[in-house]
Amino acid sequence: MPELLAPETVTTWGPRRLPVPYVAHWSAERSYGQRVTMRPDAGGIWYLDESPADRDAFDMLWGRMGEAPGEGRPNLGAPHPVRQRRAQAERLCQVCGRAASHTRDGWLFLMNHDGSNDYEGAKSTKPPVCLHCAALASRHCPHLTRPVAVRSRRPKIWGVFGTLYTPTRGTSRLTAHVDEYLPYGHRASNWFLASQLVVALKRCTVVDLDAELAALA
């Protein structure tokens, strides 16, 4: 297979010019404003200085993070909440930020092979990819140990990934439970701080990435 060059829109970093995904978090991007606290009515969490922009259409509260992509060092393990959410919601390639690949079989996602080869309904925090970046990510992404290309005709917005807070009885202290998944509409929504948008892959087909790339060439 011929070496595929990264589209010019993929940011690279360091002397080895490693590709850095569009959704990656950079060290100069920091949280701002007040931290989450319990609401005065003890019915959930909020920011004391909250604005409508802190919540999505489902009234879910989101973590705050400034945007300065390309500044400082990239953290390939932690996506930026705004760019991850934008890529999931608008079906943008998580690597280059342009439109993700879409064919008759649906949108292209890269998953880790789970042994069963059945991805119907699988929940993914990883946004889709374009075909060029799929080849790039298969080689470079440290999280893809056994990459498999899955197309989904209906990637359904399912919910969020983030931190669930629970109150401590009789105090205003909150206990944080990190790395939790929560579907939209769940009764614990008022106590959740979202950091990533989760889609459920529906109407899935496992596809041959090499064959698709060859057809493209």
Ligand SMILES: [Zn+2]
């Ligand atoms: Zn791409």
